[in-house]
Amino acid sequence: MVRKIGGDFLRRYDENPILSAEDIPFRCNTVFNGAPVKFDGEYLLLFRVEGLQGYSFFALARSRKGFYYEVDEKPVMLPEKNGKFAKYEKRGIEDPRITFMDGVYYILFTAFSGFGPMIEIAKTEDFKKYERIALISSPGNKDGVLFPEKIKGKYARLDRPIGNNVGSIWISYSDDLIHWGHSRAVISPRPGYWDSYRIGASVPPIKTDKGWLEIYHGVRMTASGPIYHAGSVLLDLEDPSKIIARCDEPMLSPRENYERIGDVNNVVFASGAIVEEDRTIKVFYGAADTAICMAMCDLDELIERTYND
Ligand code: BMA
Numbered sequence: 327m328v329r330k331i332g333g334d335f336l337r338r339y340d341e342n343p344i345l346s347a348e349d350i351p352f353r354c355n356t357v358f359n360g361a362p363v364k365f366d367g368e369y370l371l372l373f374r375v376e377g378l379q380g381y382s383f384f385a386l387a388r389s390r391k392g393f394y395y396e397v398d399e400k401p402v403m404l405p406e407k408n409g410k411f412a413k414y415e416k417r418g419i420e421d422p423r424i425t426f427m428d429g430v431y432y433i434l435f436t437a438f439s440g441f442g443p444m445i446e447i448a449k450t451e452d453f454k455k456y457e458r459i460a461l462i463s464s465p466g467n468k469d470g471v472l473f474p475e476k477i478k479g480k481y482a483r484l485d486r487p488i489g490n491n492v493g494s495i496w497i498s499y500s501d502d503l504i505h506w507g508h509s510r511a512v513i514s515p516r517p518g519y520w521d522s523y524r525i526g527a528s529v530p531p532i533k534t535d536k537g538w539l540e541i542y543h544g545v546r547m548t549a550s551g552p553i554y555h556a557g558s559v560l561l562d563l564e565d566p567s568k569i570i571a572r573c574d575e576p577m578l579s580p581r582e583n584y585e586r587i588g589d590v591n592n593v594v595f596a597s598g599a600i601v602e603e604d605r606t607i608k609v610f611y612g613a614a615d616t617a618i619c620m621a622m623c624d625l626d627e628l629i630e631r632t633y634n635d
Contacts, residue, residue: 335577335631336556336609336621343584343617344610345373345387350397353378356589358612360387361424361598363431369600370453371395371610372402372422372433373618376589381405381418382438386453392600392608393620403448403456411446411458414439419446423597425472425530432503434470434483437461445470445485447503460504463487469495469526471540472503474533477566484512484540486526493524495542497567510567513542513559520555520576523547528556528596529609536629537561537570541596541609544576554593555579556611558632571633578611578621588614601625 345357360373369392376382384403387395403422405415420436420443430449433456437446442465448458462483463470469486476482480499483506487496495513498506515522521544529541537560545552555576562568580592595612602608607625612618 333579333581334621335575335628336623338582339393339620339622341393342582342619342621343613344393344620345371345395345397346617349387349395350375350385351399352401355380356616357385357618358615359421359595359597360610360612360618361422361433362392362600362608362610363424363426363598364600365431365453369395371598371618372424372453374420374422374612375401376418376615382420383418384422384435402453406458411437411461414441414444414446414461416440421468421597423471423530425474427472427474432472434462434472436468436470441465443468447472462500462504462506469528469543471527471530473531473538473566478564482566484527484531486524488524493526493545495525495527495540512561512567513540513569513572515544519574520544520546520553520579521557523552529599531561531566532599532601532607532625533563534560534625534629537563538566539625539629539632541577541599543595551591553580554595556594556596556609558628560629560632573632574634575631577623577628577631578609580614582613584617584619585613588616590615594619 355376360371369389371387389395406412414437417438422435445463467487473482498509500506524545531538556578559572560570
């Protein structure tokens with residue numbers, strides 16, 4: 327018998343989606359794009375909820391083993407109503423990504439307003455109290471992910487500014503996480519490929535002995551709209567503006583009904599990952615902007631295939 331392998335390198339969790347609107351203890355429209363961490367013996371997932379009004383905010387789910395999640399009674403971060411960030415969060419806060427560094431969990435997210443998307447940074451040490459630090463980009467930028475350690479003495483981040491209608495992944499550096507500069511383009515869309523229209527950083531960079539592994543999203547425009555895939559790239563450990571390898575083929579594409587059909591069709595949008603002790607990587611992703619799912623593989627095999635050999 328011929329073995330059927332299908333199109334995806336990542337293996338979907340059998341019981342996907344792991345969270346959808348029915349699992350939330352308050353009424354909402356959709357849930358998607360969650361950032362997982364291991365904290366205090368549990369798995370936590372900080373994720374985007376789109377309220378019935380239409381704007382987004384964040385809630386927190388907990389799991390003992392990382393598969394079955396229970397959601398806290400109340401949202402944990404709402405758009406600010408007063409204060410210095412309020413003006414830039416009028417249309418909500420979106421797509422949290424978490425990086426742990428020196429005892430602090432930093433959350434980069436999109437602040438959305440009539441000015442357009444901007445990147446904001448907040449922090450928490452206990453997932454009880456969340457403190458906004460600063461807006462760290464101009465409008466027209468999103469998909470900010472922070473490296474988990476300084477590079478040559480500076481904090482580093484990837485993000486996705488849009489200029490001339492082109493969305494590439496850029497790198498910037500900072501001394502204090504507030505003021506950023508030395509920005510350079512690192513990864514661009516590839517004509518003819520699954521990532522030909524737009525790309526953006528998805529998962530905060532993962533340090534491996536082969537380089538920084540970045541799981542990113544790539545979009546192809548089609549006659550029926552965009553299709554979002556997930557792919558991988560390896561960046562130089564010392565100078566992450568240099569690409570060491572980039573996958574030719576995506577690791578995951580929308581195929582299941584829950585990825586094909588939703589508020590935004592044909593989307594798999596990775597936003598975080600956990601590397602387990604046995605080197606399994608669990609990738610968390612938003613499906614069709616309507617639910618949160620998980621898919622996994624062996625980290626070393628994922629690195630290997632990023633070289634396309
Ligand atoms: C991106 C972000 C994500 C969303 C994706 C697909 O630009 O806004 O929040 O999941 O588009 O719609």
